[in-house]
Amino acid sequence: MIELVLSFLKLGAVSYGGGWTIVGLIRTEVLRQGWLDEGAFRDLVAIAQVTPGPVALNAATLVGHKVGGLAGSALATLSVVTVPILASLALGALISRLGPRGNRFREALRSGTFGLLAMTVWAFAPEAARDPFAAGLALGAFGLAAFTKANPVLLILGAGALKLLASFVLA
Amino acid sequence: MQASKPPSPLRLFLFFARISAVTLGGGYVLVPVIARGLERKGWMEEKDFFSLFGAAQSLPGPIGLNAALFAGRALAGLPGLFASALGVLVPPFAAILLVSEAIGVVAAQKQARAFLDGAFAVVPGLVAALLWRMIRTRAWNPGRVVLALAAAAAMILAPGWAPAFFFAAAALGWFVETPGTKA
Structure with missing residues (x-):
């Protein structure tokens, strides 16, 4: 359960550019921890897509449920949103006032987002x-x-x- | 348009819960629905929402959630922020719990199996399309090209280290970008 919380805190922290950027990373983490095999994760992503709500959140809830039932799904979901919520509490007001420096900040983060998306495509393409x-x-x-x-x-x-x-x- | 009274946290919760409960497909579908809904309620004009949304995108998090966090805070302060976050989170959570109980049974059925396989098959295509749109709309310069390619290569070769590579790319990016950089 500790691993579940730490993994999803980390995943939430790198989800710049929206939930899709971390679906590939969730896969890496889930396979590495041995929570699910590739086939079960494939089903999980398919189901996360066809249920309402952001895909990454749904995936977190489903992985949590597999690992630790109701408590696991609540912990995984709360963990993945912790950093985004704290970030918007701490920086939300600031970021709109940053002006040009805000652009520099955004652009600095963006290159890594390309990497995460490329990694997601790379990870899922052979299976699809x-x-x-x-x-x-x-x-x-x-x-x-x-x-x-x-x-x-x-x-x-x-x-x-x-x-x-x-x-x-x-x- | 006449500005109506700012909504209470409870009304914000219900507003976001209703949208989150019926919207499939995640953030890119949620955001326009939220924008139209806020305007229809008279709480916020679409252009104001999208300027908040621009800021929301520079923080981590699923964009549907971030959009709700920023709109909730703008409309009703911190209680609004938390009410909106719960509104987005609760309906899918409940739906997933129901589905999880049935997932094994459903996935074993031949027809359901075929449907899920098809729904999964589009994932790399949709993510690649997202990547393509981001590539096309960015103002590229040599530094950005090198950094994005290096980040992609590193993450593909050592996926377990991807979070570390992400922050390394961001730190290097800060130096690649000049202070007067344009978005």
């Missing part, structure tokens, strides 16, 4: 591309999300529905 159909879904989602204003929720649900349909057709 296990078969040509899944790889096609991933590429389609990239194209639609990068170049159109498609609603990501529709892409997620649509991909699930397509795969379901394919399972009937190919069965």
Whole structure:
């Protein structure tokens, strides 16, 4: 339980640029601690996406539940939001008044965010591309999300529905 | 538009709880819904919300949560901040607890299995699209290119050290950026 709290405090502290930046990192942490295997984590991310709420928070709640039931899910969720809440308490008023120095601060943090996102893509790509159909879904989602204003929720649900349909057709 | 009375923490909690309970897909979907909702209530104009949101994005945290923290504080001080945070957190938490009980049973079903596999398959695509949009909208210079590539390479090679690399990149970034840097 201590590891759970420490892991999610740390994850919350690096989640600049939103929750998606740390989904890859949550995976690394979960596999390293042996809380879940790759297949179970894949299911967990899929479920975190199709339940309401920020994906990273949902993932934290689900991992916590696996590790320590109700107490675990509460601890993981509170841990992952602790640093963000403290940061906005301490720096929230300051940051809007920083002006140009605020830009320097933001830009300094941004390079690491690119790294975290690249790491997330790198970690998940081989699993999503296990078969040509899944790889096609991933590429389609990239194209639609990068170049159109498609609603990501529709892409997620649509991909699930397509795969379901394919399972009937190919069965 | 006439400015209405500032909302009580309880009303903020209910406002964010309702949005959080029905919005799938996380922050990038939540934020526009929050912006429109606040304006419709007459609590905050959309452009004011987005200027707060700009600041919210420079702190760690899921952006849907950060947006609620900043809006809650602006509207009702510290009680507003905590009420809004709880509003965002509680509904998904409750939903997840319900789902967790059933997760093993559901995942064992063939149809549910196929649906979840499909929903998962888009993850790298969506994250890559997020990365792509961030790459396209940043004002690149040689220092930023080198730092972002170095951070990505280091994190991919040694994922366990990613948090340390993140802060190292931020510290180096402070020196790469000049005091008059533009966003």
